[in-house]
Amino acid sequence: MKRREFLKFALSSLLLGGMSKSIFAKEPPVVSVTEGKDYAAITRNVIAALGGMQRFVKQGHVVVVKPNIGWDRRPEYAATTHPLVVRAIVEECIKAGAKKVKVFDNPCNDPRRTYVNSGILEALKGLRNVELKHTENERFKNTKMNGVFLKEWPLYDEALSADVFINVPVAKHHGLTRLTLGLKNIMGIMGGSRGYIHRSIDDALIDVNTVVKSHLVIIDATRILLDHGPQGGNLRDAKILNRVIASTDIVAADAYATTLFNLHPQDISTTVTAYKRGMGEINLNKIRIIKV
Amino acid sequence: MKITSARISQYLFLAVFFYLFINTEYRGKDEISFAINSFFRVDPLVVLSFILSKKTLIALLIPGILMLIFSIFLGRFFCGWICPLGTIIDLTTDKLKKSIPIKFLKTNLKYYLLFTLLFAALFNVNLVGILDPIAILIRALIFFLYPLFGYSIRVSWAGLYSIIGENRDYIGSLYSFLRDYILPFRETFYPLAFISFMLLIAILFLERYEKRNWCKNLCPLGALLGLLSRFSLFKRLPAKLCSDCKACKEICPTAFDEEILQTKDCILCMECTLKCKFNRVKFSLTGTGKNKKTKAPFLERRVFIGGLVSGFFVSRAFSFTSPSQYERLLRPPGVTDEKEFLKKCVRCGECIKVCLKSALYPAFFQTGLYGMFMPHMITRLGYCEYNCNLCGQVCPTGAIPNLPLEQKKKSIIGLAAVDKNHCLPYAKKINCIVCEEHCPIPEKAIKLESVVERDYRGKKIILKKPYVVEELCNGCGICEYMCPLEGKAAIEVFSKRKRDQALRS
Numbered sequence: 001m002k003r004r005e006f007l008k009f010a011l012s013s014l015l016l017g018g019m020s021k022s023i024f025a026k027e028p029p030v031v032s033v034t035e036g037k038d039y040a041a042i043t044r045n046v047i048a049a050l051g052g053m054q055r056f057v058k059q060g061h062v063v064v065v066k067p068n069i070g071w072d073r074r075p076e077y078a079a080t081t082h083p084l085v086v087r088a089i090v091e092e093c094i095k096a097g098a099k100k101v102k103v104f105d106n107p108c109n110d111p112r113r114t115y116v117n118s119g120i121l122e123a124l125k126g127l128r129n130v131e132l133k134h135t136e137n138e139r140f141k142n143t144k145m146n147g148v149f150l151k152e153w154p155l156y157d158e159a160l161s162a163d164v165f166i167n168v169p170v171a172k173h174h175g176l177t178r179l180t181l182g183l184k185n186i187m188g189i190m191g192g193s194r195g196y197i198h199r200s201i202d203d204a205l206i207d208v209n210t211v212v213k214s215h216l217v218i219i220d221a222t223r224i225l226l227d228h229g230p231q232g233g234n235l236r237d238a239k240i241l242n243r244v245i246a247s248t249d250i251v252a253a254d255a256y257a258t259t260l261f262n263l264h265p266q267d268i269s270t271t272v273t274a275y276k277r278g279m280g281e282i283n284l285n286k287i288r289i290i291k292v
Numbered sequence: 293m294k295i296t297s298a299r300i301s302q303y304l305f306l307a308v309f310f311y312l313f314i315n316t317e318y319r320g321k322d323e324i325s326f327a328i329n330s331f332f333r334v335d336p337l338v339v340l341s342f343i344l345s346k347k348t349l350i351a352l353l354i355p356g357i358l359m360l361i362f363s364i365f366l367g368r369f370f371c372g373w374i375c376p377l378g379t380i381i382d383l384t385t386d387k388l389k390k391s392i393p394i395k396f397l398k399t400n401l402k403y404y405l406l407f408t409l410l411f412a413a414l415f416n417v418n419l420v421g422i423l424d425p426i427a428i429l430i431r432a433l434i435f436f437l438y439p440l441f442g443y444s445i446r447v448s449w450a451g452l453y454s455i456i457g458e459n460r461d462y463i464g465s466l467y468s469f470l471r472d473y474i475l476p477f478r479e480t481f482y483p484l485a486f487i488s489f490m491l492l493i494a495i496l497f498l499e500r501y502e503k504r505n506w507c508k509n510l511c512p513l514g515a516l517l518g519l520l521s522r523f524s525l526f527k528r529l530p531a532k533l534c535s536d537c538k539a540c541k542e543i544c545p546t547a548f549d550e551e552i553l554q555t556k557d558c559i560l561c562m563e564c565t566l567k568c569k570f571n572r573v574k575f576s577l578t579g580t581g582k583n584k585k586t587k588a589p590f591l592e593r594r595v596f597i598g599g600l601v602s603g604f605f606v607s608r609a610f611s612f613t614s615p616s617q618y619e620r621l622l623r624p625p626g627v628t629d630e631k632e633f634l635k636k637c638v639r640c641g642e643c644i645k646v647c648l649k650s651a652l653y654p655a656f657f658q659t660g661l662y663g664m665f666m667p668h669m670i671t672r673l674g675y676c677e678y679n680c681n682l683c684g685q686v687c688p689t690g691a692i693p694n695l696p697l698e699q700k701k702k703s704i705i706g707l708a709a710v711d712k713n714h715c716l717p718y719a720k721k722i723n724c725i726v727c728e729e730h731c732p733i734p735e736k737a738i739k740l741e742s743v744v745e746r747d748y749r750g751k752k753i754i755l756k757k758p759y760v761v762e763e764l765c766n767g768c769g770i771c772e773y774m775c776p777l778e779g780k781a782a783i784e785v786f787s788k789r790k791r792d793q794a795l796r797s
Contacts, residue, residue, distance in 0.1 A: 138450040
């Protein structure tokens with residue numbers, strides 16, 4: 001009897017387990033893509049295609065929007081997130097009921113210059129409940145990560161405490177990781193001597209992305225940087241695509257954006273590492289792509 | 293309470309001084325239209341020494357020439373009406389009890405000082421900035437007081453965070469306002485901070501002995517203006533103490549050491565007109581000839597020749613510098629000729645204040661003793677921001693040329709060199725590329741060579757090894773600044789000066 005019971009149990013659980021997989025199969029991750037010359041409009045549309053900002057931002061939420069403002073370059077050089085994209089996202093957050101939207105980066109160049117030259121300071125001027133902030137040293141909190149490479153690192157408290165974290169990278173070339181997209185954009189919330197993580201950058205980035213999850217990733221591909229990244233400086237290296245990509249799955253978003261460079265998602269080791277560590281989907285045929 | 297127009301002018305100029313001082317900083321615009329450099333451009337001492345050392349005149353300094361001419365006609369009004377150091381002396385030490393004057397200072401010391409400086413300038417070593425009153429004041433502010441001020445507020449602000457955490461954001465806008473409009477964006481503590489500050493303190497300390505002690509007995513600018521004022525048409529009447537009153541002896545801060553008014557010391561503060569009980573005192577344009585009796589010390593051959601000899605001596609005595617100090621001597625962008633720089637630099641520290649990434653520091657011994665307070669770049673502590681040319685904009689004498697941005701980007705500060713013994717991909721077979729990533733040159737002056745090698749486990753890896761392209765590198769130093777190695781950087785910027793230029797003849 002005992003054996004039979006055991007077998008019954010084992011069999012049924014096996015069946016159930018197998019069945020649940022097919023019955024409750026996870027929805028494939030969605031990546032929405034828009035194209036157009038009105039950057040504010042395509043940004044709003046790309047969010048709408050995912051169900052609108054109210055899906056992520058609820059009344060009274062504190063939202064962090066993290067664009068790439070890393071370099072002292074004007075928008076047309078494709079080294080920083082386009083100001084109109086940032087503005088549209090911020091406005092959507094406010095419309096969805098956000099109590100406060102904080103926008104910041106921890107730039108490589110002088111922060112004052114990057115905020116001005118990227119056009120983002122000007123674009124966000126006068127918006128209510130929106131703060132474009134300079135990072136302050138005391139706010140980097142030494143955070144236990146127990147990651148694969150990083151055990152501990154100072155991360156920015158406002159990113160850690162935000163209700164919603166929206167990751168807004170610009171798609172561009174990078175000398176080490178080949179491309180820098182959503183997964184790499186997270187470096188902007190890191191303090192300390194960030195150059196250190198270059199020695200094992202893929203795992204380090206995934207470690208940080210594990211601690212601070214991006215609820216929404218919106219990749220600015222209005223213009224992309226093809227070479228001499230991540231800071232460019234040559235208009236020849238910038239290509240205008242007029243596209244914006246959004247997803248809740250950071251790996252899927254990065255994987256799709258990779259194709260804009262005529263590269264395969266598997267070529268980018270950061271994306272591959274993220275996929276292997278279960279952060280999201282890399283296979284384009286397992287991703288539902290909505291073109292608006 | 294009645295107040296003289298000189299006082300009002302003093303306060304106005306002090307306000308302008310502080311306004312310009314705070315404005316001499318990146319505040320969101322690529323151009324700084326008004327900077328504290330204006331004070332140097334009207335400073336006759338700076339202008340004169342520039343002319344002597346460069347043997348030419350530049351348009352920037354024409355206001356100083358005008359001031360020189362005005363001073364000939366009007367006397368030392370600069371000291372009593374404009375000079376911010378004088379105003380600060382008046383404000384801070386007004387109540388200080390005076391003991392007896394120091395005898396030693398009552399000699400021709402200030403003329404020796406003045407002539408030594410001027411003759412040294414003539415011999416191509418412009419040291420005027422070390423003792424120029426405005427430079428002394430500005431250096432004390434830039435190198436010490438202003439960073440200290442910024443630091444105290446920043447530390448309190450940071451401390452507030454540790455107490456109330458994110459609630460601090462409720463007054464965040466107040467702090468942002470301070471940071472954006474008043475404070476230095478980041479406070480840097482400088483070498484020579486103590487000396488710079490002590491020079492100012494010493495000047496204030498001298499007030500214990502006598503009113504306006506520095507102005508009257510030491511200040512080379514004051515001495516120069518005093519000499520010029522001999523020809524002044526603008527005279528005080530009566531020219532000596534009235535026998536029935538003599539109150540002026542107490543009232544006057546500078547000019548009544550003797551019975552007769554010393555025109556060369558009168559700073560036209562007008563206190564005597566205000567305080568005269570009998571309404572006797574007048575200042576009027578009376579033409580020449582009233583008080584010829586004061587003998588002009590610069591006509592004393594002793595002082596003139598003494599200044600000449602010591603000026604020559606000073607200009608040569610400290611000229612030794614070891615060549616190794618030149619290897620890493622990096623000057624601000626656009627400065628190509630070390631000797632030219634020595635002729636023009638006022639050592640005011642404005643470029644250092646304005647430097648966006650705190651790359652510039654005042655030198656102490658690096659270029660010999662007479663390079664003191666002159667700016668040099670320490671590229672491990674900061675770097676030259678590619679899109680910034682503020683140092684050239686604020687330099688009062690054009691010692692750092694005000695280059696258009698595109699030209700500044702191409703001007704050579706130095707040359708980066710990779711140290712393969714330390715650099716990660718070379719020395720440890722670990723990829724890094726931080727220097728390449730930060731190199732601001734669009735074509736990248738640091739390039740990467742991808743090499744397939746085996747790491748210590750025998751696993752194949754692609755190493756990206758950086759190398760520097762000399763034709764493209766401008767020596768901005770961001771690579772050295774950003775190099776993630778602890779301690780010594782694996783890429784360093786070296787001076788590109790030609791050998792013969794480094795060694796003084």
